Amino acid sequence: MNTIKIALLGAGTVGSGVVRTLAMNADTITGRSGTHIEITKILVRDAKKHRPEAEGIALTDNFDEILNDTEISVVVEVMGGLTPAKDYMLRAMAAGKHVVTANKDVIAEHLAELYAAAAENNVDFLYEASVGGGIPIIKPLKECLTANSISEIMGVVNGTTNYMLTKMTEKHVSYDAVLRRAQEKGYAEANPSADVDGLDAARKAAILASLAFDTVIGFEDVSVEGISHITEDDIEYGLNLGYVIKLLAVGRNTEEGIDVRVHPVFLPKTHPLASVNGVFNAIFVRGNVLGDAMFYGRGAGSLPTASAVVADIIEIARDIVSGTTGRMKYKIGERKKLCPVEKTKSSYYLRLVVADEPGVLGEIATTFGRAGVSLKSVIQARWTETGDAEIVAVTHVVTHAAASAAVEALEALPVVREVRSLIRVADGQEDLL
Amino acid sequence: MNTIKIALLGAGTVGSGVVRTLAMNADTITGRSGTHIEITKILVRDAKKHRPEAEGIALTDNFDEILNDTEISVVVEVMGGLTPAKDYMLRAMAAGKHVVTANKDVIAEHLAELYAAAAENNVDFLYEASVGGGIPIIKPLKECLTANSISEIMGVVNGTTNYMLTKMTEKHVSYDAVLRRAQEKGYAEANPSADVDGLDAARKAAILASLAFDTVIGFEDVSVEGISHITEDDIEYGLNLGYVIKLLAVGRNTEEGIDVRVHPVFLPKTHPLASVNGVFNAIFVRGNVLGDAMFYGRGAGSLPTASAVVADIIEIARDIVSGTTGRMKYKIGERKKLCPVEKTKSSYYLRLVVADEPGVLGEIATTFGRAGVSLKSVIQARWTETGDAEIVAVTHVVTHAAASAAVEALEALPVVREVRSLIRVADGQEDLL
Structure with missing residues (x-):
């Protein structure tokens, strides 16, 4: 049996989850891939820092070492951020390497360009972990719901705000109190803006809407409102009216154009998304054949996100084994008219x-x-x-x-x-x- | 652009849904497939019966006409039942045709044999609609959760009994009354045994457990208990204790062996499966990397089931277009020890x-x-x-x-x-x- 050699860009939360997953489930992963998968290099900022979780794997702070390593066939980008992540991915593809990424920032703004580069270089390019952490949603949209015209996609896609709104609902505490608690538990950053102002969710909304409606939707196309103005009184009144509050990423295909937004929503308690609590995420899809469907699971975290990244790696390994890499030339449709807010x-x-x-x-x-x-x-x-x-x-x-x-x-x-x-x-x- | 010609075996509920779906979403389906998809023949019992939904498609009551039609590259089996469906599928594969099926009976008992035939004949073989109707669950298990070792899979996989238990819970009516109502609405058969005795759910349990634990699990390996002994009193007591009742298909990988069963279960109201009501289905999976995930949607019906069947057809069409059919040689692992009930x-x-x-x-x-x-x-x-x-x-x-x-x-x-x-x-x- 052959071995497929891969490189990670980044050894943070997701990267260490990928290392751990490939180690802990090595036998089943080998069985399912039809080949061994071995991480041979990891790009880090400081190659001298001791990383016990990456024992036996070469660390480098020089991307060219990975790019020029002809034995490495798959580059797994888990460093995050736009720069230099996007550039590294494009260069990896140009060098004939397949690419897996968990990077919502890059996908939300440059999916069309990355698809084009993958097609041009005949390589596989997968990004399941960019939305919904470990929840399979990208592949279902690309491969399982293809018989449908999708009219609506709605998701609880930010665990931090969902944790906060869940706690405010259950414990009747204020926004400020629950934000402090989320920061203490490490769910919210010291500067919580990306989460509480809906920016993280907006990137995921852009990705989901692009795929659901087959059109280029960028981060700047999403109308965004965060949760910082939500009070415990509103939550209480909502409960009495039969509603639960959620921060939702919403995409709709309307007569006025494609409507993509992120904002708090009062959902009827019986709605499937209403019982998605704590750090869990879920994406609800309405298709004209399937009707309503929902995908639920852990939307963040080292191992859940690694679950999606490693599934993408396994898919590429299977393609390499069967000699069918680059088989799907995905592209995103032209820009469609947007519905003004x-x-x-x-x-x-x-x-x-x-x-x-x-x-x-x-x-x-x-x-x-x-x-x-x-x-x-x-x-x-x-x-x-x-x-x-x-x-x-x-x-x-x-x-x-x-x-x-x-x-x-x-x-x-x-x-x-x-x-x-x-x-x-x-x-x-x-x-x- | 080329056209891929397909044949349907059966023109019942699912078959007519497939015809309708391919017509109503023709443009998007062509765009996603990279080819036109055309149903050129339908196998029916009585070719003279008028079928307005199949206008312009040749009807035949002779399977050989389909088998010997070299223009037909995909056979879509939506007739149901073991015989002659399984035989037809094997013969279609032997003739080099790709096969899609929605047939839980055949998959629950003969998946290993069908996989082997597909591998031997180098054809694609897909069966997403055999469990959970339109819910993507087979492909997620085969392709999205591959980084995980799965410890547990639990599903609400029978819409009839879920409708009945939901109504008993909401309206405090007796089993007999709700069965009559389900029969009036066409959700339950005149002889409701396959649903209420858990036999339909047991077939789906066998399929889910086979895939989750990579082992041959047959219908006869599933320990089954139905819902006919459930009373409104038990439901009421359960509610007071914080539980909702569901008929679940359960598969577990335990130290004592693989444990597969179907029976009513009291679930805590906070469990994601507890709010799966009416004719909806959902499958809950626990993996050692992902944690908990759930897939929710319409588990039966003409269009929802067609959503899954047509997605399988599109996948095969994509493989035909890119010349990569037969790329995955799936097989099911050897029989593992079963956990006695x-x-x-x-x-x-x-x-x-x-x-x-x-x-x-x-x-x-x-x-x-x-x-x-x-x-x-x-x-x-x-x-x-x-x-x-x-x-x-x-x-x-x-x-x-x-x-x-x-x-x-x-x-x-x-x-x-x-x-x-x-x-x-x-x-x-x-x-x-």
């Missing part, structure tokens, strides 16, 4: 603080009506500490423009002290029976 | 009717203890219509042998009128955060 549609939850006067509920309902927004419900929820009244309204499906106009009109009313929250509510859930 | 382990829920006498709870607890079964809880639940007391006990994890011995010892007690129910409870759920 004002034209996107949703139900909305609003929380207002108003003067506690007779007739105020009627005045508010009338103002919604004049803005073209019809209401599912409007209730006076409670009195505030200052003796004002708090009102919670849920609208029918309206455009974002109409919802924004309603907010503006409400804010102009003398009785309205403040529009505290405007949160989308998942509409149009299919009957689950 | 007595040695399987679980927590158990028991419901007993006992004489309403002082000290009876103690006597029962002592009897459990003597049988080597320790209890998590034992409560007197209520009085029966005859003035006896009803007791509900939940055990810690014990062998099935110990649980059975406890039942026998309990039944021998003079105070015990009847052991009404013995239902497994899912133990060992991983911390979901």
Whole structure:
């Protein structure tokens, strides 16, 4: 039996998971690949640092050593970031090496270019770990849902924010308290912006939408709203209305164009994504043949992410063994029209603080009506500490423009002290029976 | 662009879904396949019967017409049943045709033989629709979870029984009433045995366990218990204890051997499978790298099943276009030791009717203890219509042998009128955060 030699770029969380996985499941992986798989070089920043997990593997801080090693047939990029990761991948492909990556930044911005380079150089290029950690979602989209025209894809794709929202929901604690706890547990960074402002989720939204709708969607095409304005009061009101809050990556193929966004959403408790808790991720897909489907699992972490990376390595090994590398020439379709955020549609939850006067509920309902927004419900929820009244309204499906106009009109009313929250509510859930 | 010609064996529910899918998504399917896909012949029992859904496609009642048609490169078996489906598939492969099937009966009993025939004849052989309808699970097991050693696979894989148990849970109706309703809605057959006795689920359990543990598991290796003894009272008690009931296909790789069974299980409400309701299916997998994952969607029906069948056809079309058919020579590993049902382990829920006498709870607890079964809880639940007391006990994890011995010892007690129910409870759920 032959041996396939591979190199890792990066020895961080994911890289060490890949080393560990190939060691711990060596026999089954060899059986499934039809060949031995051996990591012969790892690119690191400091080749002199002792790395017990990479015992017996040559470390180098010089990418050319890997590039020029003709024995290495697969380069596994797990260093992250745009630069120099993208450049290294392109150079590896140009040198005839197959590439596996876990890099959401590069895939969210340069998938079309990487596909073209893979096709041109006749090499395999796989990136399952770039979205959803260990959850198989890229291959299902590329190979299992191919009979479908996909109308919607929605995902809980950021474990940090999902952990935070889950804790806020279960323990009724504030955003600030739960952020501190997430930072203590190592789930959130000291500067948590990439997670809590939805930027990480937006990159994954771009990747999912590109594949689901076969079009180039970049990070900058995603309309993004984070979770830092979510309060425990909104979560509590939502629960009473039958909703659970999630930060969702949403992609829709609408008549107004492709609509891709990241923002908090109130989901009905019965929605499959509503019970995706803690650091788990899930991606929900609606196809015109399959109907609704969901893929659930661990969206981050050393081993879960390595599960996806190593599966990609095994796929390439199988292709090498059967002499069928480069068989699929994937490409992403041309750019399609994007749906501007004002034209996107949703139900909305609003929380207002108003003067506690007779007739105020009627005045508010009338103002919604004049803005073209019809209401599912409007209730006076409670009195505030200052003796004002708090009102919670849920609208029918309206455009974002109409919802924004309603907010503006409400804010102009003398009785309205403040529009505290405007949160989308998942509409149009299919009957689950 | 070339055209790939395919034949369907069968024009029933799944067959007509395949015809419809290829028509309704023709352009995207052509784009993804790199070739046109055309159904040129359909094998039916009565070629004279009018079939508006197959307008323009030649019908035949003679399989040889398909076998000898050298233009047909893919045979899609959607007739179901063991005979003659298996024979037709083998003959199609021998004639150099690629085969797609949705046939759980054949796959559950003859997967190894079909793999061998595909390898020998250098053809593609795919069967995604045989488990979980439209849910991608076969390809994920074969290609996405390959870095893992799988310890457990559990699935809600029968829509009829899941519909029934969901309705019993939501509406507090009896088994008989819900069976009638399922029959009226066409979810259950006039003779419902294949569904309610767990036989359909057992075939899917055999397939899932074969792939998860890489060993030959046949239908006859699966220990099976259906749902006809489940009462609304048990469901109600379960809910109060925090459990939801599901008919599960379970496969485990244990120290005592491979353990494959189908039976009702009380799942904690927080388990991902617990919220899989109605006709939806889901398969939960635990791997030693990935951790827990779940695949959810529509497990039956014309279009959902066609989604999987057509994805398989597209995969073969891609292989034909790139000249890489027959590239994977799959085989199933040798038979492994099976875990006898007595040695399987679980927590158990028991419901007993006992004489309403002082000290009876103690006597029962002592009897459990003597049988080597320790209890998590034992409560007197209520009085029966005859003035006896009803007791509900939940055990810690014990062998099935110990649980059975406890039942026998309990039944021998003079105070015990009847052991009404013995239902497994899912133990060992991983911390979901």
